[in-house]
Amino acid sequence: MAELELAESEVCGRATEYLFRIQREDGSWNENDSVKPYNPPMWDSPDNPNTALWLTADVTNVLIQLDYRDSPAVQKAVAFLLKNRDKDGKFAGPIHSTWISVGVFGQLKGSDSPVVKSALSVMELNFEKLKDGAGDFAWYLECFYAGRIPKENPLVKQCIEELVSLQQENGSWKSADGEQYTISTTISALRVLKNYGIW
Numbered sequence: 001m002a003e004l005e006l007a008e009s010e011v012c013g014r015a016t017e018y019l020f021r022i023q024r025e026d027g028s029w030n031e032n033d034s035v036k037p038y039n040p041p042m043w044d045s046p047d048n049p050n051t052a053l054w055l056t057a058d059v060t061n062v063l064i065q066l067d068y069r070d071s072p073a074v075q076k077a078v079a080f081l082l083k084n085r086d087k088d089g090k091f092a093g094p095i096h097s098t099w100i101s102v103g104v105f106g107q108l109k110g111s112d113s114p115v116v117k118s119a120l121s122v123m124e125l126n127f128e129k130l131k132d133g134a135g136d137f138a139w140y141l142e143c144f145y146a147g148r149i150p151k152e153n154p155l156v157k158q159c160i161e162e163l164v165s166l167q168q169e170n171g172s173w174k175s176a177d178g179e180q181y182t183i184s185t186t187i188s189a190l191r192v193l194k195n196y197g198i199w
Helices: 010-022 033-038 049-065 072-083 095-109 114-125 134-146 154-165 179-195
Strands: none
Touching: 010 049, 049 072, 049 095, 049 134, 072 095, 095 114, 095 134, 114 154, 134 154, 134 179, 154 179
8 A cells, every 4th residue: 555655545544543553562563362373484473572573663664654654653663673773783583674674764764874874784794694585685675765775775786686686587586485476576576676777
């Protein structure tokens, strides 16, 4: 809905109201316990403390894109994220928390802000560990684009090169999560490459 500029729609309003309602007291969001019987992956389990970290960054990133940057919910979430950031600029939890937070703080504080610069440095240092398929490279770039990181940035250039190189002969991009995600991964790759003016 953010991508389709439907922030003012009734259905988007109901979705955001739900997110505001389930935000935890400390400003974070977590998966609902009702997903447990479905054996969610470790990174998406409500029992894993790291789930709340990347998920809070992700929800906050989208809420800002939906023009809720000044809402109490976003302000509480931002405080939670900053509280869970180390001296080097890495946000706690999986590295996902850091790259999504580039989008969050790039929108809120600017791409040249200290919090964004240190997060990008963390990403650069960990780049060799990040090669988990086209889906993740598209996700990095989506967050960098939201955070207004220009395509001239060396890390953005490297991510674009990696993503382009992963295109298959038939024009698609394969997901590390399985063949059933090829279409959605291809759409994500095309969208972010278009945003960065690569095609």
